[in-house]
Amino acid sequence: MPAISTVKENVAYVRNKVPKEVVIVAAAKKQSIRKILEAADAGIRIIGENYVQEAEHVHDHIKDMPGVELHCIGPLQSNKVRKAVKIFDMIQTVDSLKLAKEIDKRAAGLNKPGAEGMPAAEKKPEGTGGPSLGSPGSRYPILLQVNIGKEESKSGVMPEDCAELARDISSLGNLRIMGLMAIPPYFAQPEYGRGYFREMKQLFDTLAMTEIPGVEMRWLSMGMSPDYEIAVQEGANMVRIGTAFFGERV
Secondary structure (H helix, E strand, C coil): CCCCHHHHHHHHHHHHCCCCCEEEEECCCCCCHHHHHHHHHCCEEEECCCCCCHHHHHHHHHCCCCCCCEEEEECCCHHHHHHHHHHEEEEEEEHHHHHEEEEEEECCHHHHHHHHEEEECCHHHHHHEEEEEECCCCCCEEEECCCCCCCCCCCCHHHHHHHHHHHHHHHHCCCCEEEEEEECCCCHHHHHHHHHHHHHHHHHHHHHHHHCCCCEEEEECCCCCHHHHHHHHCCCCCCCCHHHCCCCCC
């Protein structure tokens, strides 16, 4: 990637590398509010945060920006769910029935704007929104995080258990599964990870064909700064970009 100095230019560079239908999440962990707002000003409509405490601060700055959403892309502890459902428009990291039940409990009665994961671009002028939740009273959207590499150091449901978890969660009245999320193993040469992305797409397609009530395989969130192009080639329609936008974390 060429030496690019501004967040706006970095966003444009990445945007030109992927099809326009691919949704880009700005992974803003440990980034300054200034840089996050620069990404939003450059057209990014989803900010991803790993921690509830940091997300609260970001939420205060973006809550009045039309079409800009905040997604949870890091592990979520049960004791943080009450706050999480109030500030996040989607939680991408659900990996257990226990966590899903807590989110379901806290989401009951929420009057969140949006369309159960429908990209706002489908409903609003181009460039004015991301995957918003839907009409008031709609189910709270989540993604299931899959531990596709079966790594002990990472969160996520095992691939072979994903369908069962989806069925269990589908019975919860306040949630709607909108797809899958994964963080494959890291390789210095991103091409080596292609097989994991391919396996995720196969799992995604298999779940889509099962047609579990309350489960919609709309979003396949995978691929980060080093490997997003390969992820998109293998079927990702949502990528999470941090370093390529903001530079190394400080």
